[in-house]
Amino acid sequence: xxxxxxxxxxxxxxxxxxxxxxxxxxxxxxxxxxxxxxxxxxxxxxxxxxxxxxxxxxxxxxxxxxxxxxxxxxxxxxxxxxxxxxxxxxxxxxxxxxxxxxxxxxxxxxxxxxxxxxxxxxxxxxxxxxxxxxxxxxxxxxxxxxxxxxxxxxxxxxxxxxxxxxxxxxxxxxxxxxxxxxxxxxxxxxxxxxxxxxxxxxxxxxxxxxxxxxxxxxxxxxxxxx
Amino acid sequence: xxxxxxxxxxxxxxxxxxxxxxxxxxxxxxxxxxxxxxxxxxxxxxxxxxxxxxxxxxxxxxxxxxxxxxxxxxxxxxxxxxxxxxxxxxxxxxxxxxxxxxxxxxxxxxxxxxxxxxxxxxxxxxxxxxxxxxxxxxxxxxxxxxxxxxxxxxxxxxxxxxxxxxxxxxxxxxxxxxxxxxxxxxxxxxxxxxxxxxxxxxxxxxxxxxxxxxxxxxxxxxxxxxxxxxxxxxxxxxxxxxxxxxxxxxxxxxxxxxxxxxxxxxxxxxxxxxxxxxxxxxxxxxxxxxxxxxxxxxxxxxxxxxxxxxxxxxxxxxxxxxxxxxxxxxxxxxxxxxxxxxxxxxxxxxxxxxxxxxxxxxxxxxxxxxxxxxxxxxxxxxxxxxxxxxxxxxxxxxxxxxxxxxxxxxxxxxxxxxxxxxxxxxxxxxxxxxxxxxxxxxxxxxxxxxxxxxxxxxxxxxxxxxxxxxxx
Numbered sequence: 001x002x003x004x005x006x007x008x009x010x011x012x013x014x015x016x017x018x019x020x021x022x023x024x025x026x027x028x029x030x031x032x033x034x035x036x037x038x039x040x041x042x043x044x045x046x047x048x049x050x051x052x053x054x055x056x057x058x059x060x061x062x063x064x065x066x067x068x069x070x071x072x073x074x075x076x077x078x079x080x081x082x083x084x085x086x087x088x089x090x091x092x093x094x095x096x097x098x099x100x101x102x103x104x105x106x107x108x109x110x111x112x113x114x115x116x117x118x119x120x121x122x123x124x125x126x127x128x129x130x131x132x133x134x135x136x137x138x139x140x141x142x143x144x145x146x147x148x149x150x151x152x153x154x155x156x157x158x159x160x161x162x163x164x165x166x167x168x169x170x171x172x173x174x175x176x177x178x179x180x181x182x183x184x185x186x187x188x189x190x191x192x193x194x195x196x197x198x199x200x201x202x203x204x205x206x207x208x209x210x211x212x213x214x215x216x217x218x219x220x221x222x223x224x225x226x
Numbered sequence: 227x228x229x230x231x232x233x234x235x236x237x238x239x240x241x242x243x244x245x246x247x248x249x250x251x252x253x254x255x256x257x258x259x260x261x262x263x264x265x266x267x268x269x270x271x272x273x274x275x276x277x278x279x280x281x282x283x284x285x286x287x288x289x290x291x292x293x294x295x296x297x298x299x300x301x302x303x304x305x306x307x308x309x310x311x312x313x314x315x316x317x318x319x320x321x322x323x324x325x326x327x328x329x330x331x332x333x334x335x336x337x338x339x340x341x342x343x344x345x346x347x348x349x350x351x352x353x354x355x356x357x358x359x360x361x362x363x364x365x366x367x368x369x370x371x372x373x374x375x376x377x378x379x380x381x382x383x384x385x386x387x388x389x390x391x392x393x394x395x396x397x398x399x400x401x402x403x404x405x406x407x408x409x410x411x412x413x414x415x416x417x418x419x420x421x422x423x424x425x426x427x428x429x430x431x432x433x434x435x436x437x438x439x440x441x442x443x444x445x446x447x448x449x450x451x452x453x454x455x456x457x458x459x460x461x462x463x464x465x466x467x468x469x470x471x472x473x474x475x476x477x478x479x480x481x482x483x484x485x486x487x488x489x490x491x492x493x494x495x496x497x498x499x500x501x502x503x504x505x506x507x508x509x510x511x512x513x514x515x516x517x518x519x520x521x522x523x524x525x526x527x528x529x530x531x532x533x534x535x536x537x538x539x540x541x542x543x544x545x546x547x548x549x550x551x552x553x554x555x556x557x558x559x560x561x562x563x564x565x566x567x568x569x570x571x572x573x574x575x576x577x578x579x580x581x582x583x584x585x586x587x588x589x590x591x592x593x594x595x596x597x598x599x600x601x602x603x604x605x606x607x608x609x610x611x612x613x614x615x616x617x618x619x620x621x622x623x624x625x626x627x628x629x630x631x632x633x634x635x636x637x638x639x640x641x642x643x644x645x646x647x648x649x650x651x652x653x654x655x656x657x658x659x660x661x662x663x664x665x666x667x668x669x670x671x672x673x674x675x676x677x678x679x680x681x682x683x684x685x686x687x688x689x690x691x692x693x694x695x696x697x698x
């Protein structure tokens with residue numbers, strides 16, 4: 001899998017690049033906005049990791065130019081601009097995800113993995129979502145596992161939907177908070193854990209196979225049941 | 227608010243040229259000119275009316291005499307006409323002590339003057355005037371009168387001295403002259419007076435600005451209390467200065483917070499690392515220290531992020547993103563979000579939320595506000611506590627409250643808990659950075675919400691009253 005890393009902090013770029021290579025990614029690095037734009041247009045990348053404050057061409061303009069040229073490669077910002085409006089601005093310019101520095105590499109890795117299969121399946125409007133024996137009817141908001149109805153509360157349903165749209169991928173606590181609850185701050189209580197444990201109990205009730213795998217210290221992963 | 231004279235070099239207050247250049251002086255001059263033009267028009271009208279009325283009265287008297295003399299002639303012939311002329315000349319109208327008097331002339335072609343007090347005239351009929359033969363007060367006295375033929379060959383002229391009319395005209399002109407002179411002087415004085423007043427106040431504003439530039443940030447413009455436009459401008463400027471100084475204070479506060487409150491955790495971190503360098507032997511030792519160090523760093527980063535967020539909210543930049551939103555739905559969502567968390571902590575979370583209550587605000591920040599308050603309730607109450615979220619609209623206020631029946635907060639500390647880094651003695655042992663409620667306060671202030679902490683007997687009641695969405 002190819003990643004384009006546009007980042008002017010050479011030390012950070014080196015460290016991030018090394019990490020990704022260890023996980024089997026090919027990483028191309030550009031240290032300024034203009035060469036980043038050129039590489040993004042020319043290359044075949046699955047994900048672009050982009051700083052916002054770059055020499056020559058800033059990240060926001062880079063994304064706008066990229067989208068103008070119909071290059072739809074998913075973009076995740078990696079930036080120190082942590083303002084409340086900065087994220088909105090970044091996403092409005094055409095970015096797909098926003099991660100504020102400093103960050104844990106596991107968080108970045110999880111987000112890049114989720115983004116790398118966009119826009120094929122994630123977020124596309126669908127009526128049904130079926131993985132293995134679990135079926136979600138998105139219109140009726142109903143869930144069945146192996147033909148058996150499962151009663152879920154609205155927030156549990158949204159949580160399951162997000163997990164199932166990104167199966168076999170680690171979803172961090174923060175990704176769940178952002179995508180399921182739409183909140184961008186760190187709760188001081190175990191919001192995600194409590195909801196996951198209830199969802200898990202309901203979905204697994206009467207079955208052997210646990211569809212929600214806990215990745216210690218990082219997050220959760222949905223595994224399609226047989 | 228003190229008033230201190232402040233004279234910067236190069237600024238001369240109240241120089242005459244400046245007075246003449248002010249807007250109020252210019253408008254005074256403009257109005258004076260308009261007044262003068264109007265009074266000239268008025269003068270013209272008065273002059274015309276008075277002159278016309280007096281002339282008409284004079285001609286009326288002349289014509290009355292003419293017809294009396296004519297009647298005399300018609301009834302009894304020329305001697306009677308001469309008799310009537312003599313009588314008229316003897317009456318007060320013609321020979322009063324007070325000049326101007328009147329003039330009559332009766333003459334015929336053959337013998338010249340038959341009667342009257344005028345030298346013979348040309349036989350000229352109709353209205354005309356000529357210089358008076360009897361010089362009275364006025365050298366320029368004129369006679370205005372009418373000439374007629376009583377019968378062919380007999381000519382009659384009756385006239386009056388016009389000096390009274392002339393005198394009235396002169397009086398009118400004189401009066402208007404005085405009025406105009408007085409108004410020019412008054413306008414000029416008034417213009418200068420108002421300009422000086424105006425400039426004094428402008429100079430007061432200028433002085434305050436100069437004082438602030440010079441570093442006296444607490445100086446404010448003194449108000450007159452009249453509520454006029456300059457007062458309103460001064461109030462606006464003062465409010466702006468207050469806002470700026472709040473922002474400055476904030477900035478100072480944040481810097482000193484960072485300086486003081488980040489130093490402690492940084493010192494801990496440094497000590498830990500130094501100790502590790504001296505004492506650690508095995509890889510496991512090092513790994514433990516590194517894990518600890520990462521934890522410390524994360525804690526520092528959280529504090530940093532929270533401080534930045536608070537100062538960002540306090541700067542008011544989020545106001546632009548305000549929209550009308552359903553507070554009921556927002557609180558329902560938060561309730562759904564925290565219900566399982568509360569259950570896991572053996573608390574009971576209940577709600578009493580009035581539907582369809584709207585306010586103007588920022589959904590993300592309001593979510594954070596109530597999350598923080600509810601999380602505080604969850605974390606600082608013993609198992610088995612009951613936490614209640616409520617929302618109701620009463621009058622112009624939307625009141626959202628979070629109540630618990632835990633240990634509560636001593637009344638004396640109610641104000642302090644919203645300060646940055648303030649932590650109750652009882653909660654020092656639980657994790658937290660003392661910024662949660664400071665953030666709550668910042669968000670509430672941004673929404674013009676009134677926050678209150680109260681005793682829930684037992685427990686704590688947090689209440690925020692927002693202005694109702696329809697009005698805001």
